[in-house]
Amino acid sequence: MKVLVIGATGGIGRQLLSRLRADGHEVRGLHRKPEQPVGIAEAGAVPVSGDIVGMTVDDFTRAAEGCEVLVFSAGAAGSGSKRTTATDGDAPAKVVAAAERLGIRRLCLVSACPEAGRQHARTPGFEHYMAEKKRADVAVAASGLDRVIPRPGTLVHEGGEGRGSPGLAVPCGWVARGTVARVLAGRVGLPGIRREILDLTHGVTPVAAALDAVARGEGRTPVAWGIHEPCSCRKQGPRAFQSYARALCHGRTVRGRAPGATNG
Numbered sequence: 483m484k485v486l487v488i489g490a491t492g493g494i495g496r497q498l499l500s501r502l503r504a505d506g507h508e509v510r511g512l513h514r515k516p517e518q519p520v521g522i523a524e525a526g527a528v529p530v531s532g533d534i535v536g537m538t539v540d541d542f543t544r545a546a547e548g549c550e551v552l553v554f555s556a557g558a559a560g561s562g563s564k565r566t567t568a569t570d571g572d573a574p575a576k577v578v579a580a581a582e583r584l585g586i587r588r589l590c591l592v593s594a595c596p597e598a599g600r601q602h603a604r605t606p607g608f609e610h611y612m613a614e615k616k617r618a619d620v621a622v623a624a625s626g627l628d629r630v631i632p633r634p635g636t637l638v639h640e641g642g643e644g645r646g647s648p649g650l651a652v653p654c655g656w657v658a659r660g661t662v663a664r665v666l667a668g669r670v671g672l673p674g675i676r677r678e679i680l681d682l683t684h685g686v687t688p689v690a691a692a693l694d695a696v697a698r699g700e701g702r703t704p705v706a707w708g709i710h711e712p713c714s715c716r717k718q719g720p721r722a723f724q725s726y727a728r729a730l731c732h733g734r735t736v737r738g739r740a741p742g743a744t745n746g
């Protein structure tokens with residue numbers, strides 16, 4: 483399939499480009515900085531230039547012309563309230579409009595676990611970020627597009643080795659960016675998906691197998707920790723995350739950001 487990845491130079495996006503190419507898709511990667519096309523081309527994708535803060539629906543339409551699937555994995559990454567509104571809230575709505583104009587059927591949108599930060603003292607910036615992520619979900623859900631909306635927990639750079647707990651409702655935790663990329667890559671070309679919202683957190687099941695079960699409407703959602711196995715947090719996650727995970731497991735308020743978290 484022909485796929486445009488918006489957020490192609492990010493932690494998820496970079497890994498997604500390679501996975502999509504390995505699966506035989508033709509891929510375009512949107513970037514905003516002059517030094518970025520080299521990395522995108524090295525991953526086997528075609529670089530397309532654009533800053534999504536200033537891009538209009540017309541601009542997104544030009545960037546996406548000829549594509550069959552759009553993936554939105556960009557994010558303002560804690561760069562301030564205005565940029566969060568423009569990047570995490572406005573841009574996905576413009577991408578929806580461009581997809582509808584072009585007759586593109588499928589949009590994959592990286593959202594966020596709605597329970598993220600529940601045990602934190604939440605900052606106004608984080609609240610705003612979560613509201614904008616929700617605004618994007620609503621724009622996509624209100625469209626006629628086939629959509630896949632993964633809602634990952636706190637993102638970390640490594641860990642999990644492709645294992646996770648994708649499901650319709652799972653406890654919020656951490657998840658590696660590479661695992662999110664696997665979920666997206668597995669959904670891009672899969673026929674039959676119309677309207678899917680997937681919570682995504684760490685866990686023990688290879689995500690490909692867990693996703694197959696979800697697509698067939700089968701299987702139990704594996705619960706990683708927090709409900710059935712309250713203390714398994716000790717064994718899970720990158721070292722930096724373990725005290726955070728333990729604190730969540732044991733119901734303590736966690737101050738500050740989770741390790742690896744960039745938003746808010």
Ligand SMILES: NC(=O)c1ccc[n+]([C@@H]2O[C@H](COP(=O)([O-])OP(=O)(O)OC[C@H]3O[C@@H](n4cnc5c(N)ncnc54)[C@H](OP(=O)(O)O)[C@@H]3O)[C@@H](O)[C@H]2O)c1
Nearest residue numbers: 489491492493494514533534535556557559594636637744
């Ligand atoms: N951090 C978390 O814990 C967390 C949890 C749940 C969901 N999420 C969501 O997961 C998604 C991706 O996460 P990630 O870790 O891969 O993010 P990331 O590494 O910060 O990457 C963000 C991507 O968006 C691009 N971008 C940002 N502003 C842009 C602009 N104005 N024009 C064009 N491109 C722009 C970045 O480009 P540059 O390389 O030029 O900066 C980069 O490619 C985001 O939607 C985020 O909200 C994050």
